[in-house]
Amino acid sequence: MPPSARELRAQAVQRLQTGLFGIAAILLVVGLANIINDRARMAEEAGQTPAAQASASASATNSDPLADIGVVPSAVPSEASSTAANPATPAVNAPR
Secondary structure: OOOOHHHHHHHHHHHHHHHHHHHHHHHHHHHHHHHHHHHHHHHHHHHHHHHHHHHHHHHHHOOOHHHHHOOOOOOOHHHHHHHHOOOOOOOOOOOO
């Protein structure tokens, strides 16, 4: 005895529901994995940022102190221009 139209429709609806439930479950799992990955990345960046800033500020503060006060020439051009603009530094080619 072949299935009736009502039974065929019920099977089709059941397959459709099963497929939609499967797609929803996969989307839920992928969404949760994405949220976990983002949180882990943010926690990792938050953990590394102070160390990176501390090393950057340490290298800036550990620069050559003699170049900072203008005793020796600076290796960085921006610092050389700032020491040349300093009025407390005597000019090399100043008339006497």
